Amino acid sequence: MITAGSGRWRSAGGWLARWVWHCQIWLAAWLVLGMLAWASDHSIVIVAGVLCLGFLPGIAGAVWVGSGPVSFERWMAGPWRRYRWRRLITRRWEAICRDARLAERRMIIRRNLHGDRLTVESWRYPRLQRVQASGHAVELGIRARSGQTVAELEAGVERIASILDAVTVRSWPVSWSMIMVELIMADVLTIPVVAAMPDRQLVDRVRLGRCQSGRDWWLPITGRHTLCVGCSGSGKGSILWGICGGLAPAVHADTVRLWGVDLKAGVELAMGRSLFSAFARTPDEARQLLAGLAGILRERGELMAGTVRQHQPRPGDPLHVLVIDELAALTAYAPADARRDVERLLALILTQGRALGVVVVAFVQDPRKEVVGMRGLFTQTIALRLRSPEETIMVLGDGMAARGPAHRISPTGPGTGWLVEDTGQVDRVRADYWPDPLIRQVAHHYPTRVLSDLRSAEPEAAGSRADEPRLRQPRQSRQRRAV
Numbered sequence: 246m247i248t249a250g251s252g253r254w255r256s257a258g259g260w261l262a263r264w265v266w267h268c269q270i271w272l273a274a275w276l277v278l279g280m281l282a283w284a285s286d287h288s289i290v291i292v293a294g295v296l297c298l299g300f301l302p303g304i305a306g307a308v309w310v311g312s313g314p315v316s317f318e319r320w321m322a323g324p325w326r327r328y329r330w331r332r333l334i335t336r337r338w339e340a341i342c343r344d345a346r347l348a349e350r351r352m353i354i355r356r357n358l359h360g361d362r363l364t365v366e367s368w369r370y371p372r373l374q375r376v377q378a379s380g381h382a383v384e385l386g387i388r389a390r391s392g393q394t395v396a397e398l399e400a401g402v403e404r405i406a407s408i409l410d411a412v413t414v415r416s417w418p419v420s421w422s423m424i425m426v427e428l429i430m431a432d433v434l435t436i437p438v439v440a441a442m443p444d445r446q447l448v449d450r451v452r453l454g455r456c457q458s459g460r461d462w463w464l465p466i467t468g469r470h471t472l473c474v475g476c477s478g479s480g481k482g483s484i485l486w487g488i489c490g491g492l493a494p495a496v497h498a499d500t501v502r503l504w505g506v507d508l509k510a511g512v513e514l515a516m517g518r519s520l521f522s523a524f525a526r527t528p529d530e531a532r533q534l535l536a537g538l539a540g541i542l543r544e545r546g547e548l549m550a551g552t553v554r555q556h557q558p559r560p561g562d563p564l565h566v567l568v569i570d571e572l573a574a575l576t577a578y579a580p581a582d583a584r585r586d587v588e589r590l591l592a593l594i595l596t597q598g599r600a601l602g603v604v605v606v607a608f609v610q611d612p613r614k615e616v617v618g619m620r621g622l623f624t625q626t627i628a629l630r631l632r633s634p635e636e637t638i639m640v641l642g643d644g645m646a647a648r649g650p651a652h653r654i655s656p657t658g659p660g661t662g663w664l665v666e667d668t669g670q671v672d673r674v675r676a677d678y679w680p681d682p683l684i685r686q687v688a689h690h691y692p693t694r695v696l697s698d699l700r701s702a703e704p705e706a707a708g709s710r711a712d713e714p715r716l717r718q719p720r721q722s723r724q725r726r727a728v
């Protein structure tokens with residue numbers, strides 16, 4: 246049986262073998278020194294001492310890899326790798342530009358000391374203004390040479406990535422003469438990571454996982470309606486629980502209230518039931534729940550009118566987050582009468598909710614307009630694994646099939662997705678995995694203090710005005726009392 250310990254020592258052995266291969270000259274020099282020591286003294290102790298000194302860095306490194314791989318990566322391997330990337334790029338910049346067809350060759354005529362005309366070759370290169378490495382990414386600031394456009398620079402970016410053997414690359418112009426290029430040198434997203442127990446009260450944004458650069462992936466929550474699209478098994482659950490779990494401490498403090506709609510018999514959301522102030526499992530319940538939120542919108546609107554333009558969540562006056570698992574079950578497959586009301590209420594929340602502190606987070610497998618008619622009302626979208634380039638365009642926007650190819654995500658990487666950042670940049674991300682016991686543990690630790698009674702909101706569903714649903718303290722279950 247392979248244990249974590251034996252795996253570590255195997256990778257330490259692999260590291261030592263690579264070190265010996267890379268340091269052949271160093272080791273050969275120490276062997277020669279050992280032989281010289283033997284020839285001059287014939288003392289086995291001195292020879293062993295010389296050889297030990299030569300091998301010491303490798304042996305120390307292998308022991309470090311085996312006993313503390315994380316600290317080795319942080320203090321040794323990571324900084325060393327980043328130093329090598331920076332050195333390689335700065336030293337070979339001119340050759341890289343020539344190979345990437347970004348340099349310009351000119352033949353200039355000069356006269357030598359005797360006055361003879363000579364034709365001399367001269368190269369002009371874009372200037373490498375900045376090289377910065379962090380995590381597994383290298384960021385380059387490249388200034389165009391005279392007469393070169395940023396479009397021409399961007400045309401060479403993929404060639405630079407291929408020359409440097411990068412995993413992916415993206416670029417964006419920062420002025421008419423300069424672009425930034427981010428090269429991802431190693432694919433850290435292939436390794437799944439399990440989420441950790443949240444301990445900080447977060448409302449504005451939650452940490453869902455990692456970006457392809459290795460940095461944390463933070464998803465903005467306040468002021469955004471989020472649509473996450475991915476086919477079956479693409480890992481929508483990780484995003485869902487990343488959001489609900491990340492907000493859980495704020496839920497417990499009543500700075501955030503979660504409202505759950507799960508028409509797939511409540512199977513997904515029931516796992517963390519005690520995080521939700523209200524929970525709908527049938528189209529009728531969903532209609533009541535949405536009516537409740539519409540009531541909150543109206544009340545808040547009246548209170549905020551002429552005073553503030555953006556709701557600031559605080560305990561007792563929380564951010565309301567409507568979480569809908571499988572939106573299609575609500576908007577496409579529910580009975581016609583319920584669907585009509587639901588679509589009207591959802592459109593109301595999506596158009597008015599952001600400033601009033603009511604946001605929607607919805608999940609769906611099929612992004613077609615017939616299924617999600619209100620796709621355009623969501624203000625941020627995440628594309629997990631999709632079935633076709635057309636679906637990628639539907640989710641991320643025109644021209645995104647090439648820049649954020651969600652249809653090419655491997656089925657072996659659930660939780661991996663593409664998104665468009667506020668800057669217009671496309672990024673690949675992977676959510677941390679939320680196993681069932683962790684979801685239960687988070688729900689147990691951070692239950693909501695407020696439950697909403699859906700029935701009080703019923704009149705709005707029928708088209709009339711209704712008040713905010715009556716709030717009541719949750720009946721203390723034996724389990725909750727123990728918390």
Ligand SMILES: Nc1ncnc2c1ncn2[C@@H]1O[C@H](COP(=O)(O)OP(=O)(O)OP(=O)(O)O)[C@@H](O)[C@H]1O
Pocket residue numbers: 437438475476477478479480481482483610658659660661675676677678679
């Ligand atoms: N972030 C992740 N890292 C690693 N594995 C994951 C991750 N997210 C999900 N998985 C694995 O992928 C499987 C499918 O994930 P999940 O149930 O979340 O998909 P889904 O998109 O919700 O599918 P469906 O729409 O059919 O419910 C999970 O059982 C889990 O084993």
